Amino acid sequence: MLEIRKISKSFGKIRALDKVSFKADSTGVIGLLGPNGAGKTTLMRILVGYLEADKGKVLWNGKIAKTDSMRHKKRIGYLPENNPLYGAMTTREYLNFIGEVKNVGEEKIIKVARECGLKNVWKQKIETLSRGYKQRVGLAAALLGKPKLLILDEPTSGLDPNQIIEIRQLVRKLATEKLIILSTHNLPEAREICERLIVISKGKIVLDDKTKSIKDLEKKFVELTS
Numbered sequence: 400m401l402e403i404r405k406i407s408k409s410f411g412k413i414r415a416l417d418k419v420s421f422k423a424d425s426t427g428v429i430g431l432l433g434p435n436g437a438g439k440t441t442l443m444r445i446l447v448g449y450l451e452a453d454k455g456k457v458l459w460n461g462k463i464a465k466t467d468s469m470r471h472k473k474r475i476g477y478l479p480e481n482n483p484l485y486g487a488m489t490t491r492e493y494l495n496f497i498g499e500v501k502n503v504g505e506e507k508i509i510k511v512a513r514e515c516g517l518k519n520v521w522k523q524k525i526e527t528l529s530r531g532y533k534q535r536v537g538l539a540a541a542l543l544g545k546p547k548l549l550i551l552d553e554p555t556s557g558l559d560p561n562q563i564i565e566i567r568q569l570v571r572k573l574a575t576e577k578l579i580i581l582s583t584h585n586l587p588e589a590r591e592i593c594e595r596l597i598v599i600s601k602g603k604i605v606l607d608d609k610t611k612s613i614k615d616l617e618k619k620f621v622e623l624t625s
Contacts (some may be wrong), residue, residue, distance in 0.1 A: 423580075501543050
């Protein structure tokens with residue numbers, strides 16, 4: 400179980416997060432929503448260990464996690480919105496490189512690549528891939544090392560309708576074994592994929608509920624974040 404307990408973070412006089420708290424089970428998809436500047440990215444960066452909170456704690460199964468430790472980072476797979484990839488590498492070369500960094504064997508790399516539907520572009524240079532396949536490569540890299548928590552930042556941004564459907568199906572499949580936190584501005588997508596929605600506005604959680612319990616999500620979102 401993941402627990403975020405009263406996380407606060409400021410940048411100068413700007414309070415990016417203000418005592419943010421929530422708990423999550425070990426599987427499922429949580430949608431993280433909010434307008435630009437709400438604090439979503441700051442929270443994700445704290446969870447992956449890129450930033451340190453000013454106050455508050457992150458706990459795994461009741462034990463405090465040091466977010467800057469390698470042990471904590473190994474629990475997490477992260478797919479940023481602007482996915483940094485080495486375009487001159489082939490899909491195979493890139494995933495083998497990430498596998499070496501994460502100490503993952505070739506058998507596991509091939510298994511993850513197959514799950515992410517990369518067989519047809521295995522020997523193709525990443526710079527020649529469509530945005531949808533680039534997202535799949537980034538997702539495969541995030542999955543290497545068997546992370547317990549997968550953080551996806553706008554995973555379907557810029558994809559065509561067919562690619563969106565494919566990524567959504569893959570996320571649902573992964574959520575049967577992992578906890579996924581999915582940040583998105585796309586309210587219909589959040590309603591489609593996520594079992595639970597957390598809305599952040601001005602650094603605070605203003606809504607935390609099961610998706611099916613939230614009526615008229617678009618109207619509710621505007622009311623809470625305006």
